[in-house]
Amino acid sequence: MSSRLALPPWLRVAAAMFAVGWGANQFAAMLLVYRDEDGFSSEAVTGLFGAYALGLIPALLVFGPISDRVGRRRVMRPVLVLSIAATVVLVVGGHSLAVLLVGRLMAGVASGAAFAPGSAWIKELSADRPGGTGARRAALALSAGFGSGPLVAGAVAQWLPAPTLLPYVPHLVLMALVVPIAWHAPEPAAPAADTSRHGHEVWRVLRGRPFVLGILLTAPWVFGAASTSFATIPTFVDVDVAPVAVTGALCGLTLWTGAFVQPFGKRLGDARLIIAAGLLAATCGLLLGVVVARTDLAWLLPLVAVLLGTAYGLVLVGGLTAIELMAHRDDLATLNAVFYSLTYIGFAAPLLSTLALRAVSPTALMAIGAAVALLTIPAALASRVSPRR
Template identity: 50%
Template sequence: MRMRPWMRVALAMFGVGWGANQFSPLLRVYRDHDGVPEAMVTAAFAAYAVGLIPTLLLIVPFSERHGRRPVMRAVLAVSALSSLVLLVGGHSTRALMSGRLLAGIASGAAFGPGTAWIKELSPGAGPGSGARRAAIPLTAGFGAGPLAAGILAQWLSAPEGLPYLAHIALMAVIAPLAWNAPETAGSPATDTPAPAADLRAVLRCPAFVWEVAPTAPLVFAAATTSFAILPGLVPVHGIQIAASGALAGLTLASGLAIQPMCRRLAVHSPHGTRFSGLAAGALGFVLAATAVRLDQPLLLIPTAIALGACYGMLLVAGLTRVDALAAPRDLAGAAAVYYCLTYLGFAAPYVVAALKGRVPPTDFFLLAALGVALLIPATAFRRHRRAAPGEASRHPVPPPDGTRRCNSCTTGARHTISVLSISMCLRTTSRWKGTSCE
């Protein structure tokens, strides 16, 4: 059977996601088996974000100018190279930092342009289909990578090397399949004359400010709580490495399994996916507090399922909203900003560690549950406006969640988002043009 073009890009994103998250269950290997200092292991984990966020913001104009395919080809090579550096470098701190930095660069170059590329290769697939098709392989890779790495490192020899060798072999299989995916940059869908409103207006519009931005960091805050924080607070004695990988796999598998339901949730309520994701997050943090308080590893299972569902639904809700707000030529840039906001959630482990002496983890999780629950009424606030003249004829099929594209923003859209990653993006993309929001 012939593979559909968008599936080729999806495979590439799956492989990059695998390589990005395979490091999570290996943190204990470096700390306990190789004697790498805790601070250095934490720095290596953070190096991923250092490479990812600037690349996300800078790669989009390059991919618009030179094409999606050259970028993704380079991504495939860099992702495999990151694992090669970690494989050859062993427990060298320089190799750890370099390998994780390369993994971040590969992810940053893949996620923004890759999301837009899948959407562009999905014409006529229905509203929101492109966003869901991009979220599924990303989530699958994020889950499969640490699951495989945890199993290989727990029960087979060479725990510092074999997981990386598995990723290199995977990329060797994926690269020929994704190498010649059809180019879309410069096509009529991405090279149309720019309407009046630009990317800056999309990021300032009420739908982005009040719905997308507040919930985006929770995407990875929920996920990392499950597989990066809880295994250290509620250890599973004897199989800690495998358990950490299994928790990561279960978390992301739950996020993957819930994503097909998101379309049905959106049909029943314009905010259904987002509200359901927030409710799952609040439940997950309550379960996390209970597991820590009782020191009961079995409670990590329902906690991972709830936090994974939160991750999956909020990721789809955010990407679908961004897809609805941005014009085709601005989708890669808007998606890059969204991913930057989601990766702010990777700070959750550091926040918990920094506050551990002042705020017990149980109290922290209960406060987090309360904050997530309050986001439901907070993000329900919406500002309405009249449709711009001719809008109905331009967009006969409204995008999901009741969003409409238009050529101007409301007065209330002139809120600024005080997030450093967005400020960087606005400076980088000030020349881009696109449609605005509701």
């Protein structure tokens, strides 16, 4: 009990986001396992990977606004239980595509119900710090969880027995440690919400120039860049040594890079510049993907992961910073939910890439992606966010 109380309140919430993020993305390292062990097609495994977003996006849009009304803790507590249940389903359904799909959808719902309220909660518990601190703390917790899950799962699946079962055990152990820490995390006293203005204010933000140019057009690059790094570009080359562990390591490198670069984004100050820097990194990473596709040089994959991880981290923290400036306190979780929903559209990138590769070459696919990222930079710079309060 005393060790739990010694933790800063925001860190207790961040621990919950880290653990849920771990559970959400541990599956990324398992794509090759299910293809090799169970004979699932590439379309099936990338479909399972992307199916997570089908549960996540509706949960984001439902539970973000709910937490604005009933409080963060009342939403987050059942989410922690659901995250555990989702992993248990993945353990049980190791050889069943249908059961794995259920587990992925459950993980998506847990993530959607956690990330928007959790980000808003951390922001509220960071009110004594400079502006943007809460957004950076939330993004760091999310990125660290996303990166650690597949890194550990990939190593366990590669070198230990029962590769469809044991990789999920570390998440269950982690949840056993985190639940007592996060369960009683404090909520700051909130002023009564003005429900009469809620819908009008949210709609005002969503149709405004800063949101359309700075968020709507750029947010899908968060997970679009990240998932392309570890789920698409590695398929362009032959990885003969420990391929499952390599997949997990690339995923971990991508997402941990995103975590490490976020403090440097603070130095840019302006959310527009942070997002534009991320899009430039995405452009460079995809152009290096062109080189990988043309040369079959597997040793370039870590550099691709660093560049696309930088894109992931900067666009994520830049978007959260912009939302924090746009949103009234009563609308923060709602607008965070919309932002995260847009970022998770990027999880469709591996499946869309798999389908597109039937018609175009890997080189052409990466070149098109790089061009789109580059052309999005002027839109990000043209947005201008004025603080809401």
